[in-house]
Amino acid sequence: MSTTPPTATQADVDAEISAASAAYDAELRAGTAPRTQPRLDYAPYRSSRLRHPTKDLHHADPESIELVAPVFGHRDVAVDEADLTIQDGGEPIGERMVVAGRVVDADGRPVRRQLVEIWQANAAGRYVHKGDQHPAPIDPHFTGVGRCLTDDDGGYRFTTIKPGPYPWRNHHNAWRPAHIHFSVFGSEFTQRMVTQVYFPGDPLLALDPIYQSIVDPRARERLVAAYDHDLTTHEWATGYRWDIVLTGSHATPMEQEDDA
Amino acid sequence: MSHVREQPDQVPVPGQTVGPFYGYALPVAGGEQLVPATHPGAVRLHGTVTDGEGTPVPDSLLEIWQADADGSLPRAEGSLRRGYPFTGFGRAATDGGGSYEFTTVVPGAEPGRAPFVAMTVFARGLLNRLFTRVYLPVDDAALREDPFLAGVPQERRHTLVATADEHGYRFDLRLQGDDETVFLTFPRHEA
Ligand SMILES: [Fe+2]
Numbered sequence: 001m002s003t004t005p006p007t008a009t010q011a012d013v014d015a016e017i018s019a020a021s022a023a024y025d026a027e028l029r030a031g032t033a034p035r036t037q038p039r040l041d042y043a044p045y046r047s048s049r050l051r052h053p054t055k056d057l058h059h060a061d062p063e064s065i066e067l068v069a070p071v072f073g074h075r076d077v078a079v080d081e082a083d084l085t086i087q088d089g090g091e092p093i094g095e096r097m098v099v100a101g102r103v104v105d106a107d108g109r110p111v112r113r114q115l116v117e118i119w120q121a122n123a124a125g126r127y128v129h130k131g132d133q134h135p136a137p138i139d140p141h142f143t144g145v146g147r148c149l150t151d152d153d154g155g156y157r158f159t160t161i162k163p164g165p166y167p168w169r170n171h172h173n174a175w176r177p178a179h180i181h182f183s184v185f186g187s188e189f190t191q192r193m194v195t196q197v198y199f200p201g202d203p204l205l206a207l208d209p210i211y212q213s214i215v216d217p218r219a220r221e222r223l224v225a226a227y228d229h230d231l232t233t234h235e236w237a238t239g240y241r242w243d244i245v246l247t248g249s250h251a252t253p254m255e256q257e258d259d260a
Numbered sequence: 261m262s263h264v265r266e267q268p269d270q271v272p273v274p275g276q277t278v279g280p281f282y283g284y285a286l287p288v289a290g291g292e293q294l295v296p297a298t299h300p301g302a303v304r305l306h307g308t309v310t311d312g313e314g315t316p317v318p319d320s321l322l323e324i325w326q327a328d329a330d331g332s333l334p335r336a337e338g339s340l341r342r343g344y345p346f347t348g349f350g351r352a353a354t355d356g357g358g359s360y361e362f363t364t365v366v367p368g369a370e371p372g373r374a375p376f377v378a379m380t381v382f383a384r385g386l387l388n389r390l391f392t393r394v395y396l397p398v399d400d401a402a403l404r405e406d407p408f409l410a411g412v413p414q415e416r417r418h419t420l421v422a423t424a425d426e427h428g429y430r431f432d433l434r435l436q437g438d439d440e441t442v443f444l445t446f447p448r449h450e451a
Contacts, residue, residue, distance in 0.1 A: 035450075036271055036272060036274060036450045037272075037274050037275060037388055037450060038274055038275060038276065038387040038388055039387065040386070040387050040388060042387060045277075045385070045387065047384055047385030048277075048385050048386070048387055049312075049385075050311040050312035050313055050315070050385070050435070050436055051311050051312070051317065051383055051384075051385035051386045051435050051436065052385075052386065052387070052435070052436060053390065053435060053436055053440055053441075053443050054312075054436055054437075054440060055416075055440050055442075057390075057443050057444060057445035058412060058442050058443065058444055058445070059444075059445055059446075059447075060391075060393075060408060060444040060445070060446055061408075061446070061447065062446050062447075063370065063373065063376075063408075064327070064333060064370060065325060065326060065327050065333060065348075065367070065378055066325075066378050066446070068333050069325075070325060070334070070339055070347060070348060070349035071334070071335050071336060071337045071347070072337055072339065072340065073337030073338075074337075075337045075338050075340075075341055075343065076337055076338065076339060076340035076341055077340065104270065106270055106271070106272055106448065107270075108270055115340075117285065117286060118285075119281065119282060119284070119285030119286070121281075127281040127284075128284055129280070129281040129283055129284050130283075130284075131280060131281065131283070132281060143284075144285075145284065145285045147340075181276075181278070181279060181281075181282065181285070183278075183286060189325050189378055189380075190391070190446040190448075190449070192323070192380050192389060192391075193272075193273075193275050193388075193389060194275060194276070194277075194278050194382055194389055195273060195274060195275050195276040196276040196277075196279075210276060210277060210387070211276075213276075213387050214274045214276075219271070219274050220274065222271065222273045222274060223273060223274060223276070244273055245270040245271060245272050245273050246272055246273075247272045247446075247448050247449055247450070248272075248448035249448075250446075250447065250448065
């Protein structure tokens, strides 16, 4: 672990983000298809420097095991794990919030009865994780960990507290925008993904190397939840909608139906 | 009727790094034990994750997914709360030295294929998950004849094959560098 203090400023990192953005624009003008995923090699995110593969990913046709996914059920996930505000014998501090949406594949097919896991900082921007050194209070009534199974329409729904932004050590005075980490399984192992969902209007989004590693503006906006007044509940909680589209499955529609 | 695409051609959402703080959320007790150590045929699958300078990666998370010893595809729940029907799924975080360990069985193979364990890699500093395969050296002829392995450049093929040791199998992951592990992309994945 490096003990050298980070010397880059936010302005330095902003310049690197702008340069990466300009290089992507040039790529598009040269006729490259829009990127939908983050760059793995993204210099403004310092920890990516030695942790990204430098060789091209090798094309593989999925084999039988990769065409199915692990099965999770009520043995694995209790219904109340989807409510992060009732877990530790008291009410957590913060803005109570519902985050809900659907998990579908790239063909619009719902991912049914599959596992969604989340973890997040509390309202003060502090994780329960022992490695979190941010001097903000731990909330004794909030672990920030939730799980649920999607329903027959691919729907998921969590009740939680809006997470706070938090500092990190990528560069001097670096702050992560408020986010919730999501871990999602599809109906095939090839669809496995982990991501982060953000909130609209956060001024830190423009400054954040992790969010900006998704160099395509439309692609990164897919990680910003939408405020949804229909999910907001009277005198109880605000609501945000975020639909999760996974990569396409390799099963034919007929196989999917047989499986259902 | 169910063949009608509800919302055709949606674009997949981008991945993001698992970050540094998944450790109290994703790993579960027994997650790395697909079978108890006393299970007949139990083997240890272990190794180290290293970065482009060969430094161990202490904050990575590995998941494996595999067929049962007879080649059947597991359909049992219980990966998060083990009760020991074989679920085929395991999850292990690396320790302070970048090492991980699973206890599992050697999966059965499809005819004409070498047996492998599917693996997904997450880490702080890794902006999206990586897929790979852990081929197990139980049948040299099968390894030689496996059509997928045959398509991997010879000088990189060994990065996909575990080595036998006294406890089971060792599979090291190198995220970057000369001996970088072969990572996979599947049809319908996008850049
Ligand atoms: Fe985070």
